[in-house]
Amino acid sequence: MKNFTQYKILGSNGHFILLVLFFLIQILETQAQYISNNGTYISITNGTVVGMDSITNYNSATLVNNGTLTIITVNNTATIENNETLATATINNSGTFQNTKMLTATTVINSGTFENLDIFSAPTVNNSGTFANGGSFTATDVNNTLTFENTGTLNTNAFINEGNTLGDGTYNILDNFTSSGTFLSEAGAVNMNGTSAQIMTMAATTFNNLTINNAxxxxxxxxxxxxxxxxxxxxGKVFKIEADKNLTVTGTIINNADTSGLILKSNASGTASLLHNTINVPVTVQRYISGTAEDWHFLSAPVSNQDISGSWNPSGTYGNGTGYDLYIFNEPTPCWTYQLNTTVAPTWPSIHPTANFVTGRGYLYSTQAANPTKEFIGLLNNGSISYPITNESPDLVVQGFNLIGNPYPSSIDWKSITGWTRTNLVSSGGGYDMWIWNQESNNYGVYNSIGDIGTNGVTQHIAPAQGYFVRAVSNGNINLSNAVRINTGASNWLKGTDSGINSLKIRITSKEAHGYDEVLLQFGYPKNEAGALKLFSQNEAAPSAYLYDSRKDLSVRYLTDTNENSNVPLYFKAGKDGGYYLSFDTVFGAFDVLLLEDKKNNSITDLNVNAKYEFNGAVKDDANRFVVHFKDRIIETEDLPATIYYDGNEINVDLTMVNEQTDIKIYDMLGKVVLEKKKEGKMIHRFKINSKSAVYIVVANSNGKYTSRVLLVY
Structure with missing residues (x-):
């Protein structure tokens, strides 16, 4: 028999309560493993019951706890009222359990009615009855092993899940729903029934049914x-998806609150995204207009019936009384057509006869006010969408360019292998190009459907309400379906920074904030071929960087390797006279030799040592200014039969086969001239270099014919 001193029953005045004492002594002397209440009730007023080992309470009558009760197992088939502190390992409740103070348990199995009005903590809860929580229900465990299994009904104010919740029952929530753990509801329902604004902050969460019942x-x-x-x-209720967040609904959306009931928010951090598969869902989709006042933006409508009126046509101080500009691009002309143009062909009504935004069409938009938030109000686009494209322009530079748009309230993936029909687009490098305007760079960026990197911040993800250019090879249609839709990248408006080991991205940036431009060299292709055409900025102050191949100005070139392409010309046009710098983005060490030649400044820079090159540019400069070299023999030519080598002591320039006077320059890897001499032909010239363990470029030039070598001096 256990020692009686292990169990204490203290009355409110320090006296023993004789009835309870007599009852417990009988139990402890005979069983010592459980407390059995089959009578009217057990009442603990202000005292303490402590079970030091494994005590079980079997309650089929009434247990009222106004003190402290610490036991191992509670089996309740009638009524337990806990008004103070109850600590237990397991609660099996098929009756009525009411907690008004503090309840701590390891496992709760409820098939009856469990009413919690204050503090409740349990790593494991199995509920098949009714769980009513008038306080804040927190499902938590420090080791993230908590399981809340609900196949009944949970009524609660706030629900906080920090563990693992399996919720195939019903959840009626009056306050916030917070889940930093895992919440899985495969057959149940969550009802947001609050009367003040509720927030659902979720980690990995799967709902079977979610009902919004909060105005x-x-x-x-x-x-x-x-x-x-x-x-x-x-x-009359309202459901919002926060900006920069997203939701996937693989089932059905029923919006009985019309367009004010479902709101996809947008702000400087990005735009909300929705993946869905229900037609004609009423919605309000916001679009935050970023950048500075009067910046240009490509946009597209994610709804089918938004008028181009109201807030889309704000008044302002422009000459016609407006505070906005809205254009569409007409490929056959080709030209940009203004919305208010009704007199000069092609007029807006002739090529845009509808008063609404056209599904799948791209628009060029600007506002006089800085950073307004516009709204597309209507029925969500969904499913298969087809948009016509043309190749009719007499101007070969822009022939086939069509401005289209993302028609969905989610991002679309330009690299998706299913869901696209793009056979009417020009093939480039085995894929298809698309161009997006970047107001930050004042230039277009481009991305190829089989590539891994784009220019000027453009990625494979085309954000909701984003317009973009494609190039048609013939008249036809571009088709897309829900298979191209994703929730990734909805807020990634032109922020891509990826680079690949077989690529070299080159950026030229204006120091005076006129913008920047990028080109991309991609290696590893079976043959050299032209890539994406260069779309030049319409901002005259913007810098332009481009490549040249097959009589075309390009933003991208596809090349075999650096042996076959040991040097690549880089063209540059300054929009304004001023300072610029070149920067290079590649995997460190991807190219054994990476040199930049500036033909205007007659300098060579080792980009593996310094990946940034500063220079001054002028509008009148020759665009053919730079060369990127991938081989240590920078220029191989037999026009100047000079031999340059290092003999372990001196740099030797052998001009015995050269008849004319020759200019000899030696550069360090930062492009600084460390030696410059004029030397006669028909002899060998030797140059002592004091700084050892360094790489130098030696250039011999005679009457426009030259050769050069990169030498390691040790």
């Missing part, structure tokens, strides 16, 4: 939430 709004803050069956927004 003050429910806001989802999540990038990992999926609804597999039905999202229901009741009449």
């Amino acid at each position: 003050a709004s429910v806001t989802l803050i999540s990038t990992q939430t999926i609804i597999t069956n039905t999202l229901t927004i009741n009449a």
Whole structure:
């Protein structure tokens, strides 16, 4: 028999309560492993019951705890009222359990009614009955091993899940829903029933059914939430998806609150994204206009019936009384056509007869006001969409360029191998190019459908409400379906920084903030071929960088290797006279030799030592200014039969086969001239270099014929 001193029952005045004492002594002397209440009730007023080993309470009557009760297992088939502190390992409740103070348990199995009005903590809860929580329900465990299994009903104010919740029952939530753990509901329902604004901050979450029943709004803050069956927004209620967040609904959306009931928000951080598969969902999709006032933006409508009127046509101080500009690009002409142009062909009504934004079409838009948030209000586009494209322009430079747009409230993936029909587009490097305007760079960026890197911040992900250019090889259509849709990149407006080991991205930036431009060299192709055409900026102050091949100005070239392409010309046009710098983005050490030759400054820079080159540029400069070299013999020619080598002591320039006077220059790897001499032909000249363990470029030039070598001096 256990020692009686292990169990203490203290009355409110320090006296023993005789009835309870007599009852417990009988139990402890005979069983010592459990407390059995089959009578009217057990009442603990202000005292303490402590079980030091494994005590079980079997309650089929009424247990009222107003003190402290610490036991191992509670089996309740009747009524337990806990008004103070109850600590237990396991609660099996098929009756009524009411907690008004503090309850700590390891496992709760509830098939009856469990009412919690204050503090409740349990690593494991199995609920098949009704769980009513008037306080804040927190499912948590420091080791993230908590499991809340609900196949019944949970009524609670706030729900906080920091562990693992399996929720095939019903959740009625009056306050915020916070889940930093895993929440999986495969057959149940979550009802957001608050009367003040509720927030759902979610990690990995799967709902079977989610019902919005709150007129003050429910806001989802999540990038990992999926609804597999039905999202229901009741009449007069509001559901918002926060900017830079997203939601996937693989089932059905029922929006009984019309366009004000479902709002996809947008701000400087990005735009909300929605993956769905229901036609004609009423919605309000916001689009934050970034950048400075009067910046140009490509946009597209994610709804089918938004008028081009109202807030889209704000008044202002322009000559015609407006505060905006809206254009479409007409490929056959080719030209940009202004919305208010009704007199000069092609007029807006002749090529855009509808009053609404056209699904799949791209628009060029600018506002006099800085950073307004516009709204597309209507029915969400969904499913297969086809948009006509043309190749009719007499101007070969822009022939086939069509401005189209993302028609969905989610991003689309230009690299998706399914969902696209692009056979009417020009093939480039085995893929298809698309161009997006970047107001920060004041230039177009380009991305290829089989590439891994784009220019000027353009990535494979085309954001919601984003317009973009494609180039048609013939008249036809571009088709896309839900298979191209993703939630990735909705807020990644021109922020891509990826680079590949077989690529070299070159950027030229204006120091006076006139913008920047990029070109891309891609190696590893079976043959050299032209890549994406260069679309020049219409901002005259913007710098332009481009490549040249097959009589075309390019932003991208596809090349075999650096042996076959040991030097590549880089063209540059300054928009304004001023300072510029070149920077180079590649995997460190990807090219054994990477040199930049500036033909105007007559300098060579080792880009593996210094990947940034500063220079001054002028509008009148020859565009054919730079050469990128990938071989240590920078220029191989037999026009000047000079031999340059290092003999371990001196640099030798053998001019015995050269008849004329020759200019000899020696550069360090920063492009600085360390020696410059004029030497006669018909002899060998030797030059002592004091700084050892360094690489030098030696150039011999005679009457426009020259040769050069990169030498390691040791």
